[in-house]
Amino acid sequence: MPPPLLTLEEHFFATPIPPGLEAQYSEQLQHIPDLLAKLTDLGARRLRDMDAGGIALQVVSHAPGLAEYGAAVCRDANDQLAEAVAAERGRGGRFAGFAVLPMGEPAEAAAELRRAVKELGFVGALVDNHCRGRFYDGEEYDVWWEAVEELDVPLYLHPTWATEEMMGRYRGNFSEAAAVSMASSGFGWHSDTGLHVLRLFASGLFDRRPGLKIIIGHMGEMIPFMLQRIERLSQRSWGTFQRDFRTVYEENVWITTSGNWSLDPLRCILANTRLDHILYSVDYPFWSNESGLEWVQELEKSGLVDEEQLKAIAYGNAEKLLGVKLPGNCSGLSG
Template identity: 40%
Template sequence: MKVIAIEEHFTHPSLYDEEGEGELGDHPIMVGIRKKLRDLGRGRIAEMDAAGIDVQVLSHAVPGAEALKPEEAHRASQANDALADAISHHPGRFAGFAALPVQAPDAAADELRRAVEELGLKGAMLNGLTTGRFLDDAAFQPVLAAAESLRVPLYLHPALPPKPVLDAYFSGLSELQAGNLATAAWGWHSETALHLLRLIVSGVLDEYPDLQLVIGHMGEMIPFALSRIDTVLTPINEHLRQPVADYFKTNVHITTSGYATFPPLQCALAVLGADRIIFSVDHPYTPNEPMVNLLKTAPIDEADREKIAHGNVEKLLRL
């Protein structure tokens, strides 16, 4: 069975600071994975082979290009060029999502077009809020319009919450406790779920009906809550073209990243169906082997397993 992992991370010097790769660079959890983030060659491929992963779809780790100043937009292009170069040196093993300087929306749209049409990248990964704003802000319409016209997805990935949120929700804890609660343990999932739901209720997906969005971490808790979400939000959003839950059939895909046990997958399958679920590891933050083991041993229909492993992502990214 072919296995393609869609949310796998790397770093490039143009988009990370001197202290380490991204916002969590100083945290102990990063110590063991910094080298892996930098590796776009033989070491990464050896780990893929050992786990049985055929292709990784690579994206820059947080904070990515969203942390750039508008005048630094060219640095995203440098990271995208490096990614395209790595893909060209390992044909058939890597694909990639572009990093975009979303705080400069017109430049970001231009970079997305360049990344797709000239570099062969398959979409873009957008990390968290941009200058404190979600993507439903009208300023970001050029990026959404470009993605729809290019027929490539936008992957909504979390990032560190804004400082007022950090202060209100996570003060009084140790640095390690606050850092993890604000990110991988909880905060990332609730923020990204909110980001997606805002795009739905604001009408963005009605304005761009062919736009495809991807969220990771087994749907950022949405599958478990979707019935209640739909019951509460659909009656008060009569301007929408369809019930809130139906956008998960037409515009939204979820990935398995970081969730290596069966119950969350079972929930996602029951709520969304196999056609909307894509395999991911979240490498190197999550080890490859447990995720591949879940994919290969979960008690699910074999046709669904093939869709999750490679069929859905091949269709979405036109691989």
């Protein structure tokens, strides 16, 4: 029987939904049944879907794209999520929260993170990988990174939509739908997020802020599969650092399994990544909790990990990273 599961990349929509944001999700809304209903539910339906996937605790975060609408909109979304977490705490305590932040306004993002952690009880933040094409390695983000390190909470760096300028890399002699897919979940989301981590390293951020805890999803956003090459080439001309990339990867980066339901990438990850930095996640509702459970069952039977290692990936590593505990009545899965 698989162990209970704790997931970290699980999304919702605050209401009212900005019309432009809903339009960005037109492809997903067209192809994923009941997606909007699932995104806007922070109650019974979400809990039923968690039960179907053996999930004991879900860390909920806003779906990508909201940050562009500013600090007030992000604050309202965090308040809505905090209400849902508090309401569920009174029933079973199966929700926790990651804050959404206005990353186009670094000082405002820092202030809202402090509020979300200290006042709302959130366990960290999940932020878009860029804000209108701007990554977070510039000096203007020092105030933001200072807050992240000071609060000692993890930051989940999550893919987001390509800008029009970025889209030029993906358009070609094929349909616009294919280009949009390549730029997003088909490839570009993951390569761009991996690139962002490399940019942060090259900027010296991890020397200035050695306590940072960065989470990246989708089996490590391509980094584990290029790790040895990055490690060697980053020593040639990227700069002089107190810790090399491999050390930063081992000490400051955690990866999740979200939405990548194959054992093939995990075989690579288990060979070059600390086991205590591997976390289970689903990417609900863009992937089903049942798909994730099937993958866990396949992993359990594969012989790639033993029972204790499986428990660590399923929930133990996340408990330590986030400072949370599974609800007391979640001793295992029923199916």
